[in-house]
Amino acid sequence: MPRYKITFSYDGSNFHGYQVQPKLRTIQGELEKAVSYLNRQVETSVQSSGRTDGGVHALAQVAHFDLSIEIPEYKIKEGLNTLLPNDIHIIKVEKASDQFHARFSSKKKEYIYKINLGEYNPTMRNYEYQYGRELDILKMMEAIHFFEGTHDFTSFVSSEDMREDKIRTIYKSSIKRNKDILVISFQADGFMKYQVRNMVGILIEIGNGKKEVSDVERILNLRNRKTSIKIAPAEGLYLKKVWY
Amino acid sequence: MPRYKITFSYDGSNFHGYQVQPKLRTIQGELEKAVSYLNRQVETSVQSSGRTDGGVHALAQVAHFDLSIEIPEYKIKEGLNTLLPNDIHIIKVEKASDQFHARFSSKKKEYIYKINLGEYNPTMRNYEYQYGRELDILKMMEAIHFFEGTHDFTSFVSSEDMREDKIRTIYKSSIKRNKDILVISFQADGFMKYQVRNMVGILIEIGNGKKEVSDVERILNLRNRKTSIKIAPAEGLYLKKVWY
Numbered sequence: 001m002p003r004y005k006i007t008f009s010y011d012g013s014n015f016h017g018y019q020v021q022p023k024l025r026t027i028q029g030e031l032e033k034a035v036s037y038l039n040r041q042v043e044t045s046v047q048s049s050g051r052t053d054g055g056v057h058a059l060a061q062v063a064h065f066d067l068s069i070e071i072p073e074y075k076i077k078e079g080l081n082t083l084l085p086n087d088i089h090i091i092k093v094e095k096a097s098d099q100f101h102a103r104f105s106s107k108k109k110e111y112i113y114k115i116n117l118g119e120y121n122p123t124m125r126n127y128e129y130q131y132g133r134e135l136d137i138l139k140m141m142e143a144i145h146f147f148e149g150t151h152d153f154t155s156f157v158s159s160e161d162m163r164e165d166k167i168r169t170i171y172k173s174s175i176k177r178n179k180d181i182l183v184i185s186f187q188a189d190g191f192m193k194y195q196v197r198n199m200v201g202i203l204i205e206i207g208n209g210k211k212e213v214s215d216v217e218r219i220l221n222l223r224n225r226k227t228s229i230k231i232a233p234a235e236g237l238y239l240k241k242v243w244y
Numbered sequence: 245m246p247r248y249k250i251t252f253s254y255d256g257s258n259f260h261g262y263q264v265q266p267k268l269r270t271i272q273g274e275l276e277k278a279v280s281y282l283n284r285q286v287e288t289s290v291q292s293s294g295r296t297d298g299g300v301h302a303l304a305q306v307a308h309f310d311l312s313i314e315i316p317e318y319k320i321k322e323g324l325n326t327l328l329p330n331d332i333h334i335i336k337v338e339k340a341s342d343q344f345h346a347r348f349s350s351k352k353k354e355y356i357y358k359i360n361l362g363e364y365n366p367t368m369r370n371y372e373y374q375y376g377r378e379l380d381i382l383k384m385m386e387a388i389h390f391f392e393g394t395h396d397f398t399s400f401v402s403s404e405d406m407r408e409d410k411i412r413t414i415y416k417s418s419i420k421r422n423k424d425i426l427v428i429s430f431q432a433d434g435f436m437k438y439q440v441r442n443m444v445g446i447l448i449e450i451g452n453g454k455k456e457v458s459d460v461e462r463i464l465n466l467r468n469r470k471t472s473i474k475i476a477p478a479e480g481l482y483l484k485k486v487w488y
Binding site: 009010011013057086088091119120121123125126 | 253254301325330363364366367370
């Protein structure tokens with residue numbers, strides 16, 4: 001069975017997250033409906049690099065699936081984009097080896113988080129966190145570097161995340177400002193549920209003076225989920241890239 | 245009765261345009277509901293600088309209304325933002341003279357239109373025209389200047405616009421590119437129904453080779469509504485500023 005790798009983007013606003021759930025509109029649900037139709041109505045599962053929560057967007061998510069027959073890549077792209085709703089878009093389709101697995105073969109991921117420090121913007125309310133006040137960005141820049149390197153991220157992960165191994169490596173992080181928009185970026189070997197939103201949450205609290213720069217290291221060392229971090233809302237978060 | 249001038253932004257995606265219509269969700273309808281509530285439940289009309297069509301956004305629209313009692317500006321702003329849905333936002337409230345009229349006192353307006361020449365972007369599908377191909381921008385820049393100055397714009401106006409005087413003055417126009425996003429801007433003493441979307445429509449057709457640069461002047465001179473211009477879709481259009 002030929003295996004295909006797809007790269008796709010989506011607007012998470014009107015989805016109940018990525019993963020299939022009975023009776024709820026999910027990204028995986030819509031993808032599997034379209035791919036199964038293309039695959040001569042054979043029910044086909046679509047494996048992504050990882051789940052995203054409700055309201056979270058993707059600029060270039062990756063998934064794979066197996067078809068019962070070979071179909072040219074450009075025809076799969078055209079076919080899926082015709083079948084899919086307008087809040088999911090297939091950017092690229094590539095033939096992949098049988099060994100390729102969107103989740104297990106991934107080497108690195110990048111997430112970005114957008115915050116609007118300026119006036120509330122109704123057109124961007126689902127695409128940036130409308131924070132609406134200034135933040136001490138120099139302090140946030142100082143603090144973000146304490147996330148870099150290999151750490152046990154238990155304190156920054158949802159208690160719903162059942163994976164035992166909470167150790168991840170953050171290769172790179174940055175904060176950039178363009179006019180009123182702050183973009184925070186993290187590149188890591190992997191991320192756990194709510195991890196980026198909790199890391200951004202503490203950075204915002206450092207930026208508004210409710211927490212100290214030193215709290216990042218202190219809370220990392222606690223390795224305790226019951227810390228008092230205010231999680232940043234979903235709408236500012238984008239899966240930007242997956243490396244293989 | 246004290247008069248107030250408000251400056252506000254909105255996401256036009258989920259509105260049936262600006263003007264009140266029975267049983268349909270409109271921007272004026274939502275504003276009048278909120279202002280009337282604030283005005284001790286007295287039905288109060290809200291006059292804007294002009295209508296926008298369904299799907300068209302505003303970065304800084306202006307309107308005025310009269311209250312039966314004086315209320316401090318900051319309280320009106322807070323009150324309205326609490327009462328209004330999250331796709332309308334009051335930016336500023338100012339006390340105005342009895343002579344001020346949001347529509348008749350306006351001197352100049354700016355509209356901008358956003359086109360994405362790059363890959364379809366699902367998160368921006370309601371906020372940019374997802375054109376998805378390259379355009380000959382130099383030709384479009386050449387053509388746009390023929391709109392500047394005082395002209396009879398009959399050929400570029402909807403037949404629904406019943407105003408007799410179709411002469412308007414465009415003071416300034418520009419086309420700017422930032423990565424894949426093209427932003428076309430027009431400043432004029434006023435605009436008529438579908439005028440900007442028709443002007444952008446012909447510019448796109450010049451950019452893709454279906455029309456010539458010289459067609460702008462030729463079609464302007466026809467002064468005929470039944471020209472074959474392909475109107476640009478609503479989602480790329482923003483009312484950016486109103487001058488008084």
